[in-house]
Amino acid sequence: MTAVLPLAELQQKFSAWLREPDDDRARALAATLQVGPAIVVYQNNYRVSLVEALRETHKRCAAWLGDDAFAAAAAHHIDAHPPSDWTIDAYGSTFHATLRELWRDDPEVAELAMIDRAVGDAFVTADAVPIDASGLAGVDWDYAAIRPVPSLRLLSLRSNADALWLALAAGEPVPAVTISDAPGTVMVWRQGFEPVMRRADVTETLMVERSMAGASFAQICDEMASSGDPAEAVTSAGTVLGRWLGEALVAGFA
Amino acid sequence: MTDALFGFGLGMRRPHYASFTAGDAAVDFFEVISENFMGVGGRPIDTLMRARGHYPLALHGVSLSVGSADGLNRDYLDVLKVLVDRIEPAVVSDHLCWTGIGGFNSHDLLPVPLTEEALDTVCRGIDQAQTHLGRQMLFENPSTYIAFPGTIPEWEFLHAMVRRTGCGLLLDVNNVHVSATNHGLDPQAWLNGLPLDAVGQIHLAGHSQGEHGLIDTHDAAIDPQVWALYAETIRRTGPVPTMIERDGNIPDLDELIDELGQARTLAALAEVVA
Secondary structure, eight states, X not given: OOOOOOHHHHXXXXXXXXXXXXXXXXXXXXXXXXXXXXXXXXXXXHHHHHHHHHHHHTHHHHHHHOHHHHXXXXXHHHHHSOOXXXXXXXXXXXXXXXXXXXXXXXXXXXXXXXXXXXXXXXXXXXXXXXXXXXXXXXXXXXXXXXXXXXXXXXXXXXXXXXXXXXHHHHTOOOOOOOEEEEXXXXXXXXXXXXXXXXXXXXXXXXXXXXXHTTXXXXXXXXXXXXXXXXXXXXXXXXXXXXXXXXXXXXXEEO | OOOOOOSEEEEOOGGGHHHHHHTOSOOSEEEEEGGGGOSSSSHHHHHHHHHHTTSOEEEEOSOOOTTOTTOOOHHHHHHHHHHHHHXXXXXXXXXXXXXXXXXXXXXXXXXXXXXXXXXXXXXXXHHHHHHHHTSOOEEEOOOOSOOOTTOOOHHHHHHHHHHHHOOEEEEEHHHHHHHHHHTTOOHHHHHHHSOGGGEEEEEEOOOEEETTEEEOOOOSOOOXXXXXXXXXXXXXXXXXXXXXXXXXXXXXXXXXXXXXXXXXXXXXXXXHHO
């Protein structure tokens, strides 16, 4: 009887075979494992489950591309980026980069994938109880930093992928693609159990980026005032904060 | 509140969440794939907690990878422990398999070469997992499509595994049928060799015919030959919590409840015969 390979060596060879996209090289690797032709069942399971995982976490992007184009892009990604995380849900966190390579002139493709991923992440992020205006009592505005809810994600988009995504999700007619030279910001977060998203303007983008970086509200107002009237900056920042409180975007103050 | 597992259950799948969270599903317990609920918040964990309020729970994992030469992933174990401590399941289980090595994770249940070296590795992993979780686990016999040369029979491997680690066996009767058939062996003989006194839970599922043999697809009704093997199993083990896994072509809940009724009937008949 032929002796089986040492465990680590066998698993390294098996793993290499699973990942090998070239048929000839795969056959050669399989021969070293000394098993029957049914070994292909595992390679099929491996690829099918990863394609399905990418499709599940990128539903709107998949709907936009169509089954065949999405499957081809997924196969390309699987060959280039084998999974390493313990959860298959994490697989595809860089899928948008693969799509950007494949569709260099169509940024909406990668950006739809970015939104899919952000919405999926927000769906399972740690729970937080957002505060409302009553939570402002006693805040020391000289030092307080706004603490956004943990589900908040910021996306920088060149296209109107957010409008495409929302139309695809609602089953509504999809608007024409538009591309801008200046990227815009989309905020994705969770209200209760439901992920939501909307655009942020320049002022709001500055506020949310600086808040997520830990800057105090006073520092942010100072930065906004550096290019204009200080009183207007405080009013503007206060208006944004008020909106955030109404949208379940603030978990508290640090 | 860690209720004991008993009776007959189903794997809780998305189309049926509402029935389980409302307590309307006519089951004695339910099982979920652990990794689907190992995110930290949001609707998934809320769904699990609400269903858990109505039924005892079995947590069934697919990522422990006790057969990997690299050993267990400590991060995974930590997150699993958080879920176990939070949800207090009656049973925590995984598979006799490996999923990856060297930083690669296939997310498939890959076959362990049934050697002494692999047995040492598997037992070391089970010991570590049970110690980390502070409880006994069950490990499922896999469906296999290949056999490595120079290895021992699976039932001998499982005997040694439960004896050395004190873990229980999650006996998947469909997997016995699929593996035995694929390897040209008699499923009954395969069953005879298993450590039936260590069985803590039974899985039933459907399979399909592939180009190279039977495939454990969980996408069809349970095959009559698997039902016959289950009847023999339960006759010999006595009452063991039994459930159906269905992951593809998922029918209405009522259809699965009806199918579960077949298991109830066979188990009742086994008790009468005994």
